[in-house]
Amino acid sequence: MQKLISLEEAVEAVLGCVQSVGREEINLSSALGRIIAEDIYAPLDLPPFNRSPLDGYAVKSGDIARAAPDRPVELEVVLEIPAGSYSPLELKSGQAVKILTGAPIPSGADAVIRFEDVEVLGDRIKVFKPLSAFGNYCFRGEDVKKDELVIRAGSLINPSAVGMLAALGFKRVSVHSVPRVALVATGDELTDIGEELAPGKIYCSSLYALIAELAEAGAQVRSTKIVKDDLQLIAGEIAKALKDSDMVITTGGVSVGDYDLVKDALDSIGAEVIFHRVNIRPGTPTLLAVKDDKVIMGLSGNPAAALISYHLIAKPAIYKLAGRRNYEFESTVGILENDFNKSSKQRRFVRGQAYLEQGILKVRLTGKQNPGIMKSMLTCNALIDIPANTPYVKSGSQVKVILLNTL
Amino acid sequence: MQKLISLEEAVEAVLGCVQSVGREEINLSSALGRIIAEDIYAPLDLPPFNRSPLDGYAVKSGDIARAAPDRPVELEVVLEIPAGSYSPLELKSGQAVKILTGAPIPSGADAVIRFEDVEVLGDRIKVFKPLSAFGNYCFRGEDVKKDELVIRAGSLINPSAVGMLAALGFKRVSVHSVPRVALVATGDELTDIGEELAPGKIYCSSLYALIAELAEAGAQVRSTKIVKDDLQLIAGEIAKALKDSDMVITTGGVSVGDYDLVKDALDSIGAEVIFHRVNIRPGTPTLLAVKDDKVIMGLSGNPAAALISYHLIAKPAIYKLAGRRNYEFESTVGILENDFNKSSKQRRFVRGQAYLEQGILKVRLTGKQNPGIMKSMLTCNALIDIPANTPYVKSGSQVKVILLNTL
Numbered sequence: 001m002q003k004l005i006s007l008e009e010a011v012e013a014v015l016g017c018v019q020s021v022g023r024e025e026i027n028l029s030s031a032l033g034r035i036i037a038e039d040i041y042a043p044l045d046l047p048p049f050n051r052s053p054l055d056g057y058a059v060k061s062g063d064i065a066r067a068a069p070d071r072p073v074e075l076e077v078v079l080e081i082p083a084g085s086y087s088p089l090e091l092k093s094g095q096a097v098k099i100l101t102g103a104p105i106p107s108g109a110d111a112v113i114r115f116e117d118v119e120v121l122g123d124r125i126k127v128f129k130p131l132s133a134f135g136n137y138c139f140r141g142e143d144v145k146k147d148e149l150v151i152r153a154g155s156l157i158n159p160s161a162v163g164m165l166a167a168l169g170f171k172r173v174s175v176h177s178v179p180r181v182a183l184v185a186t187g188d189e190l191t192d193i194g195e196e197l198a199p200g201k202i203y204c205s206s207l208y209a210l211i212a213e214l215a216e217a218g219a220q221v222r223s224t225k226i227v228k229d230d231l232q233l234i235a236g237e238i239a240k241a242l243k244d245s246d247m248v249i250t251t252g253g254v255s256v257g258d259y260d261l262v263k264d265a266l267d268s269i270g271a272e273v274i275f276h277r278v279n280i281r282p283g284t285p286t287l288l289a290v291k292d293d294k295v296i297m298g299l300s301g302n303p304a305a306a307l308i309s310y311h312l313i314a315k316p317a318i319y320k321l322a323g324r325r326n327y328e329f330e331s332t333v334g335i336l337e338n339d340f341n342k343s344s345k346q347r348r349f350v351r352g353q354a355y356l357e358q359g360i361l362k363v364r365l366t367g368k369q370n371p372g373i374m375k376s377m378l379t380c381n382a383l384i385d386i387p388a389n390t391p392y393v394k395s396g397s398q399v400k401v402i403l404l405n406t407l
Numbered sequence: 408m409q410k411l412i413s414l415e416e417a418v419e420a421v422l423g424c425v426q427s428v429g430r431e432e433i434n435l436s437s438a439l440g441r442i443i444a445e446d447i448y449a450p451l452d453l454p455p456f457n458r459s460p461l462d463g464y465a466v467k468s469g470d471i472a473r474a475a476p477d478r479p480v481e482l483e484v485v486l487e488i489p490a491g492s493y494s495p496l497e498l499k500s501g502q503a504v505k506i507l508t509g510a511p512i513p514s515g516a517d518a519v520i521r522f523e524d525v526e527v528l529g530d531r532i533k534v535f536k537p538l539s540a541f542g543n544y545c546f547r548g549e550d551v552k553k554d555e556l557v558i559r560a561g562s563l564i565n566p567s568a569v570g571m572l573a574a575l576g577f578k579r580v581s582v583h584s585v586p587r588v589a590l591v592a593t594g595d596e597l598t599d600i601g602e603e604l605a606p607g608k609i610y611c612s613s614l615y616a617l618i619a620e621l622a623e624a625g626a627q628v629r630s631t632k633i634v635k636d637d638l639q640l641i642a643g644e645i646a647k648a649l650k651d652s653d654m655v656i657t658t659g660g661v662s663v664g665d666y667d668l669v670k671d672a673l674d675s676i677g678a679e680v681i682f683h684r685v686n687i688r689p690g691t692p693t694l695l696a697v698k699d700d701k702v703i704m705g706l707s708g709n710p711a712a713a714l715i716s717y718h719l720i721a722k723p724a725i726y727k728l729a730g731r732r733n734y735e736f737e738s739t740v741g742i743l744e745n746d747f748n749k750s751s752k753q754r755r756f757v758r759g760q761a762y763l764e765q766g767i768l769k770v771r772l773t774g775k776q777n778p779g780i781m782k783s784m785l786t787c788n789a790l791i792d793i794p795a796n797t798p799y800v801k802s803g804s805q806v807k808v809i810l811l812n813t814l
Contacts, residue, residue: 084595163616188491209570
């Protein structure tokens with residue numbers, strides 16, 4: 001039995017084995033969810049010109065400094081500028097320009113009086129109150145200044161980032177390529193969905209859950225394979241999977257029984273096993289190997305165990321491969337809503353549902369915690385980190401929590 | 408000027424105008440992110456048989472009740488059952504069956520002793536300690552019972568749901584169709600990305616941000632159009648957009664200026680305007696109209712205002728169209744990290760970044776709050792709901808918060 005390493009050592013080991021994949025240039029319209037590959041500096045000011053935030057009249061604030069209800073100031077309307085127009089006109093004293101929301105404020109004007117605040121008399125307006133300099137005036141560059149760093153390399157392109165890149169006129173963006181992952185599910189008991197379930201068989205749920213998790217993490221699953229418990233077959237499938245992917249994930253075959261063959265298969269193809277067992281529960285028999293600078297992660301055959309060790313150990317590696325700047329999970333604390341009474345020598349990660357109640361993070365257990373139980377994964381959005389040898393945790397206690405979908 | 412309605416009235420109005428779109432059957436492998444259209448009852452027990460959680464020997468617990476280190480019990484190993492196998496054998500007293508993780512426990516056996524806890528002598532084993540009945544024994548149906556309601560209609564299919572559906576053998580699932588949305592961006596000032604920016608023009612950032620938001624909300628954008636400030640053109644594009652979509656969203660042209668034409672365009676095509684102004688800031692000039700049982704939402708031309716009113720008013724409608732069970736946003740509270748000193752007669756939604764600190768929700772302002780400012784949207788994941796006529800909010804105060812990406 002090999003020495004168990006800690007979760008933190010396991011994560012460090014796998015992160016040490018992966019580098020971000022290459023980059024490519026794509027259209028902004030397909031960039032949602034991708035990871036930006038370069039720092040984005042603004043190629044222009046936002047807004048690109050001094051702009052009116054409302055419909056009104058651009059004026060010189062000095063002209064109306066003494067305007068009052070009983071002593072209105074009259075100005076001559078010399079031009080109208082709708083949004084999208086531009087005039088090189090230089091406003092002179094005594095003049096006003098009718099201007100609409102979003103239109104450039106003409107040079108010489110330093111304030112915009114609302115429509116509602118003037119009286120229109122043909123081509124003249126009466127102004128009844130003063131407006132300070134730069135009242136209702138949006139400055140060129142007040143949002144973003146040209147050459148300002150706007151989005152850092154390694155950021156996820158979310159809808160707001162798409163909006164910002166569009167505002168700056170980017171039609172193409174440089175992003176990291178999508179990491180390619182191959183999945184190899186091992187086990188004589190596995191049956192693919194759509195097939196009849198013979199006695200003693202189960203459906204290969206982890207395979208489908210992992211395909212979905214990988215898609216959410218920004219990876220593409222290049223190939224999936226269900227393989228019998230046969231050393232040659234497993235070795236052959238892993239070797240094949242390595243050719244066309246950046247990472248291989250296996251499920252099953254990593255315990256210590258007679259039919260736990262993934263480690264032997266990896267040895268037989270010359271992969272170097274970095275660690276085999278991690279001091280967490282579930283997910284103890286998680287395995288990391290490297291071949292041709294590519295990582296093979298062996299996860300448990302139990303679906304919940306496979307998914308939990310995926311979240312804790314494999315996902316940070318996927319994030320790093322994908323080029324994300326932040327790839328390690330973060331812990332916070334929450335208040336446990338139930339008693340948890342199972343002690344173990346190992347650190348446990350317990351399935352929970354985190355929620356906010358009056359701004360306080362709370363977490364309730366989602367049900368049975370055995371490594372083969374799927375139902376408690378369904379509503380699980382958080383893992384509760386319970387230290388080794390903790391005899392029990394009373395409801396109301398503060399516990400360490402890892403949120404699976406970050407805030 | 409029409410009466411301003413409250414945000415809650417606006418949301419209720421738009422939700423009252425939409426029904427969930429139809430349903431379709433798709434492969435489980437494409438179901439991630441879709442909304443399930445029917446309650447899912449388990450067609451089988453999970454696990455489908457009594458199962459061993461480890462590698463060991465299936466025995467009758469009664470046979471080893473008196474086993475002790477100095478008085479081991481010997482049993483005859485009559486069979487080996489690997490995972491994926493099945494035997495109709497009925498275990499008799501004095502017998503054991505070698506059994507591997509995940510394999511069905513043969514009938515007659517009621518406990519599984521670990522490999523590590525026995526001594527093997529040819530086809531016999533020595534057992535040194537007792538094990539209680541159903542020790543190391545996973546019951547058929549202990550995860551999910553046949554006919555149990557597992558996933559409710561209207562749930563988002565996340566990776567765990569994919570795993571559960573796979574575990575239950577679903578190859579096809581009934582999901583709601585993807586709502587089709589058409590976007591019409593109005594404004595003479597708008598320039599598409601990739602084109603040269605003439606003086607007085609800006610790039611149509613809201614269009615691209617909304618395409619991305621809609622994709623995240625589970626809608627597909629069927630068509631996008633940038634239209635000049637021309638009543639005929641706008642009316643024509645909205646009419647065309649209505650034909651091939653479940654909902655139309657416009658940006659710009661909803662204020663009260665001479666060139667704010669969306670309402671007139673809607674009148675001209677016989678759409679019924681349900682409301683035009685909402686008592687929130689930004690996003691006051693949000694408009695709702697209905698034609699042919701389809702909803703047209705008019706959002707502000709200012710990108711941040713458009714996005715905020717999208718989140719508050721349009722997104723719940725998209726969620727309902729998409730068939731989600733929960734479609735209304737939920738508020739929580741958080742501690743404000745900055746002073747906020749702008750008062751207004753209207754209820755304000757201020758851009759913030761929410762984060763957890765020691766399990767407490769905190770929120771910091773993300774920058775300038777003018778409706779045209781995009782940079783403060785970039786890191787915004789929460790809207791702070793500040794009541795009308797609030798003179799200031801001091802840092803450290805508790806504020807109402809709407810999280811844009813739920814926990």
